[in-house]
Amino acid sequence: MRFMIIVKATPDSEAGRFPPNPEPLFQAMATYHEELARAGALLDASGLQPSSKGWRVQYEGDRRTIVDGPFTETKELIAGYTLIQTRTRDEALEWSRRFPNPVGEGVACHIEVRQLFELEDFDGIVQEDTKKRFEKIDLQ
Amino acid sequence: MEARTHQAIAAVWRIESARIVAVVARMVRDLGVAEDLAQDALVAALEHWPREGLPDNPAAWLMTAAKRRALDHLRRSQMQEGKHEAIAHDLQAREALVVPDFVDALDEARQDEIGDDLLRLIFTACHPVLSMDARAALTLKLLGGLTTHEIARAYLVPEPTIAQRIVRAKRALADARVPYETPRGEELGRRLASVLEVIYLVFNEGYTATAGDDWMRPELAQEALRLARMLAEVAPAEPEVHGLAALLELQSSRLAARTDAQGRPILLADQDRGRWDPLLIRRGLAALEKAEALGGAHGVYALQAAIAACHARARRSEDTDWRRIASLYATLGGVAPSPVVELNRAVAVGMAEGPAAGLAIVDRLRELPALRRYQWLPSVRGDLLAKLGRDDEARTEFLRAAELAGNGRERELLLERARSL
DSSP, X not given: OEEEEEEEOOHHHHTTOOOSSHHHHHHHHHHHHHHHHHTTOEEEEEEOOOGGGOEEEEEETXXXXXXXXXXXXXXXXXXXEEEEEOSSHHHHHHHHHTSXXXXXXXSOOOEEEEEOOOGGGGTTTSOHHHHHHXXXXXXX | OHHHHHHHHHHHHHHXXXXXXXXXXXXXXXXHHHHHHHXXXXXXXXXXXXXXXXXXXXXXXXXHHHHHHHHHHHHHHHHSHHHHHHHHTOHHHHHHHHOTTHHHHHHHHTGGGHHHHHHHHHHHHTOTTSOHHHHHHHHXXXXXXXXXXXXXXXXXXXXXXXXHHHHHHHHHHHHTTOOSSOOOHHHHHHHHHHHHHHHHHHHHHHHSOSSSSOSOOHHHHHHHHHHHHHHHHHSTTOHHHHHHHHHHHHHHTTGGGSBOTTSOBOOGGGXXXXXXXXXXXXXXXXXXXXXXXXXXXXXHHHHHHHHHHHHHHOSSGGGOOHHHHHHHHHHHHHHSOOHHHHHHHHHHHHHHHOHHHHHHHHHHHTTOGGGTTOTHHHHHHHHHHHHTTOHHHHHHHHHHHHHHOOSHHHHHHHHHHHHHO
């Protein structure tokens, strides 16, 4: 089973600022991800650039409007993710518990963990033909 | 609440057990003893945690508890005349006795060397003095943190069989006085091959079950993939380690496409390629690149991975580069000659140059004793004959293949092909 550990944005991450003394945090993150990899549990991980470099597409009736970042509701924004694969949900829980505080130890914040859908999860929800079309899309 | 804690303990154990056993084994220099001591630490956790709640750092708690038991053990053995000599030469063990914090201090200094501990553990678990079955069971137990019950279930054998296999394996290692260390020099290549072989066998047992009614036992395949990923991290300089990781990632990418809703196998050509897992394909291709960059393009696993990559890159079955696959099989046959590789080459040649060319190769293999009971020989031959319109001969071959198949699903598929002609 696969889980995504989602790191939320902060005013700092949105400003493209690193914490004043970033080294311990980077070290902790490196150690954590090394341990994940050494346990064969790490699939992918990346940080995301501030929303000021991104944009949104707004749907209104038939119209689509591009809205450039930055966006203000920081807590709803994502600053990075770590994708893991574990044998049980509890293992994922345990790994997430060890995730270094992404804004530096001692500062209040939270990360979020979500399980990924597998193809089988769509059985009976999406029509078989439609599902096939999704499956045909080359995601590489 | 208690059940919740037990689940949490099980999860921590699965994540940590290999490392704990590895560190303790370095201290006591005996795999069997190390596993027992680590188990004692687990039992202590099962006693304390439900009452007192999970510690802030459960991993460190377990590790400390296990190390404490290891030190007690060393003290006890030191008092016994006979064992004294055995550990006397071991400076680390002696220091640990005098300065109880020595091991912690050492580990602190060698944070980067946790990989070394894991390597020693896997090299020992896969030692050539052990039978293949014993190596696989010990590896799943020690490196995978699987319980005897889980291993037995995965292999469809009674639990006492696995328990006994593991006990005997540990005794065999002790009897042979296998040093607890990572081999060096020439020995390294030979021993690494054994480790890779064990992981590959576990994978294959899960990927195409050789016995029983299920075509696949995914948990074994997934555990092997995890071990291969782990090994790629702790032995990153070894090209074949990446070759194996690449092969298993690429094969695993097809897991969801290999059976239909009823659990019946689907052949590669008929698989819905949309069900192939793009993330695993990407990881597999990246691992293959690493193997090749390290000069390992002609490794046995890297070559097989390169063949799997040809399939992974083909968006439709008809886009497959069979010429390249045939040539990769020819190279593989040169590196590691085997009639099975030759049979696979026949399939590729049959696709690249037509069924007659493939059949010519298969016919040369028919007399080989090694393939006499190999169901894929008549199966491949049947397929080529059918393509040549020689239906009666093809049917005979499929029936023969079905007779030889050990797996129920596989047999069904072959019988169906015979009927369809």
